[in-house]
Amino acid sequence: MTECAVRAEGITKIFNQGRPNEVCALTDVDLAIEPGEFVSLIGPSGCGKSTLLRVIASLTEPTEGQISVYGKTAEQARLDRDYGMAFQHSGLFDWRSVSRNIELPLELMGWSKDKRQKRAGEMLELVKLGQFANHHPAELSGGMRQRVAIARALSFNPSLLLMDEPFGALDEMTREHMQTELLRIWSETGTTVVFVTHSIPESVYLSTRVVVMSARPGRISTEIPVDLGGRNADTRESPGFFAKITEVREALRAVEGAE
Amino acid sequence: MNGLRRRLSASLPPVAFGLVGLALWESVLRLTDPRGFVLPPPSEIVAAFVENWSQIWTGTRLTGYVIVTGLAAGVVLGVIGALLVTRFRSANETITPVATAVNAIPIVALAPVFNAWFGLISPRSNQAVVIILVFFPVFINVTKGLTQVQPSQIELMRSYAAKERTITREVRIPNAMPFFFNSLKIVSSLSVIAAIVAEYFGGRQDSLGPMIIQSAGLTRYDDAWAAVFASAMIGIALYALAALAERLVMPWHASVREATT
Ligand SMILES: Nc1ncnc2c1ncn2[C@@H]1O[C@H](COP(=O)(O)OP(=O)(O)OP(=O)(O)O)[C@@H](O)[C@H]1O
Ligand SMILES: [Mg+2]
Numbered sequence: 001m002t003e004c005a006v007r008a009e010g011i012t013k014i015f016n017q018g019r020p021n022e023v024c025a026l027t028d029v030d031l032a033i034e035p036g037e038f039v040s041l042i043g044p045s046g047c048g049k050s051t052l053l054r055v056i057a058s059l060t061e062p063t064e065g066q067i068s069v070y071g072k073t074a075e076q077a078r079l080d081r082d083y084g085m086a087f088q089h090s091g092l093f094d095w096r097s098v099s100r101n102i103e104l105p106l107e108l109m110g111w112s113k114d115k116r117q118k119r120a121g122e123m124l125e126l127v128k129l130g131q132f133a134n135h136h137p138a139e140l141s142g143g144m145r146q147r148v149a150i151a152r153a154l155s156f157n158p159s160l161l162l163m164d165e166p167f168g169a170l171d172e173m174t175r176e177h178m179q180t181e182l183l184r185i186w187s188e189t190g191t192t193v194v195f196v197t198h199s200i201p202e203s204v205y206l207s208t209r210v211v212v213m214s215a216r217p218g219r220i221s222t223e224i225p226v227d228l229g230g231r232n233a234d235t236r237e238s239p240g241f242f243a244k245i246t247e248v249r250e251a252l253r254a255v256e257g258a259e
Numbered sequence: 260m261n262g263l264r265r266r267l268s269a270s271l272p273p274v275a276f277g278l279v280g281l282a283l284w285e286s287v288l289r290l291t292d293p294r295g296f297v298l299p300p301p302s303e304i305v306a307a308f309v310e311n312w313s314q315i316w317t318g319t320r321l322t323g324y325v326i327v328t329g330l331a332a333g334v335v336l337g338v339i340g341a342l343l344v345t346r347f348r349s350a351n352e353t354i355t356p357v358a359t360a361v362n363a364i365p366i367v368a369l370a371p372v373f374n375a376w377f378g379l380i381s382p383r384s385n386q387a388v389v390i391i392l393v394f395f396p397v398f399i400n401v402t403k404g405l406t407q408v409q410p411s412q413i414e415l416m417r418s419y420a421a422k423e424r425t426i427t428r429e430v431r432i433p434n435a436m437p438f439f440f441n442s443l444k445i446v447s448s449l450s451v452i453a454a455i456v457a458e459y460f461g462g463r464q465d466s467l468g469p470m471i472i473q474s475a476g477l478t479r480y481d482d483a484w485a486a487v488f489a490s491a492m493i494g495i496a497l498y499a500l501a502a503l504a505e506r507l508v509m510p511w512h513a514s515v516r517e518a519t520t
Contacts, residue, residue, distance in 0.1 A: 059414050079420045091411040095433040095511050104429070105419045136511040162418075 005192040006033040011065035027217035040203035048218025084158030088165040090149035099133040123151035214255040307481035321466035329389025337397025374461035388457040400442035404435025440505040447497035
């Protein structure tokens with residue numbers, strides 16, 4: 001058996017335990033992700049998708065359960081800088097130029113200035129923002145900022161990419177373009193991706209597996225493998241694509257109906 | 260060239276407004292209060308300013324010294340306090356209540372007490388008043404800037420395994436810069452008020468505060484106003500310096516960019 005990229009066992013997360021505002025965000029979540037997989041988390045608002053992502057990233061401790069990432073504890077993986085993260089709000093630093101935002105993780109990892117700038121340039125080409133290297137984030141549109149954040153998350157070839165609705169703020173065309181780019185990067189780098197989204201077509205188009213979660217309590221209700229082969233311009237029009245969309249939609253209906 | 264023209268045309272309305280205001284001030288007073296008891300007309304203030312120039316210059320230097328040193332020390336202490344408070348919880352629990360309590364005291368009212376401590380003609384007591392008055396706005400604002408950081412930015416740094424020290428350097432301090440400069444602009448005027456009022460109660464007798472009191476006592480209102488004018492110039496100069504520093508240090512910041520473009 002190969003080592004899992006992510007193995008979560010019996011994860012329960014209770015916020016403000018024992019206080020009147022106690023919230024049970026996750027209950028007994030088991031999830032195993034193989035290296036190189038692209039897993040989407042989808043589910044009603046408040047079902048604990050972001051919390052699960054933050055638990056995997058070792059940004060918050062689970063109340064119960066174990067997480068391992070490439071055979072290490074989640075914390076060790078974080079200290080080893082295995083994670084690339086991108087959030088819905090780009091989280092760019094206003095005081096750094098676009099290029100220096102992308103260089104930040106590289107700086108913390110001790111890359112030389114030349115190497116950093118070269119990599120930032122490549123990443124900016126990748127997200128089609130080559131001319132904006134010396135702009136400041138406040139001078140960019142929301143979608144452009146999001147692309148910079150994604151370039152930053154990818155800049156150091158993390159072995160696990162954790163993305164929380166990263167395309168939520170983008171218009172439809174940019175969104176599709178970014179999806180194509182993300183898939184290209186994913187297949188080129190072989191990185192493992194955990195991707196939170198609210199969009200059913202997006203989850204189907206991107207993933208090798210869609211994980212449907214239910215709310216109150218937050219848990220995994222269904223896992224839908226997606227086997228559409230290599231994606232291309234025709235994928236979005238193919239019957240197989242629509243069939244999967246229907247399948248995910250019905251799984252989500254069942255979850256929301258149960259509330 | 261274009262920028263210069265734009266800046267000139269932008270400063271035209273306030274300059275015109277100021278000139279009209281001065282003209283009104285002058286003409287109304289010439290009609291209603293020819294002897295200049297209540298308020299001397301601007302022309303007489305300017306005349307008094309020129310006539311007493313050497314005295315005013317001495318006063319400006321002495322008072323300016325109290326203001327600038329007190330301001331610098333208060334700002335440095337405020338920033339250090341804010342850094343300590345955000346870094347160490349125990350510091351937060353000791354400094355913040357003390358600072359809040361001290362701020363509730365009307366500090367200027369303590370000027371006579373400080374005079375007793377430091378000696379009536381020493382500038383030390385006046386510097387102390389300025390320092391204490393300057394400390395609090397800087398402390399509160401910078402603390403706010405250091406702590407009110409987007410949670411996702413902190414999480415991002417933690418995902419890079421950044422240490423708390425790195426997070427402070429890369430995120431908290433840059434985030435606090437706009438707050439810092441805001442407080443700097445506030446205290447640049449506050450420090451002038453603090454120094455002048457403190458000087459009413461003691462300090463060198465040839466500085467601006469005593470000059471205002473003595474001239475007013477002798478009903479030499481034009482001289483008093485000339486000294487007030489000098490202290491206002493100190494405040495304006497300090498404010499302009501703070502705004503200039505803001506512009507140089509934070510060219511990325513929206514308030515700066517909108518002002519220039
Ligand atoms: N730091 C926190 N403190 C207290 N409760 C929290 C915290 N973070 C999340 N929660 C609660 O946990 C539950 C799950 O939140 P989470 O953000 O994981 O949902 P989500 O699935 O990402 O929702 P959305 O789709 O709206 O982003 C919610 O009820 C939320 O109120
Ligand atoms: Mg969320």
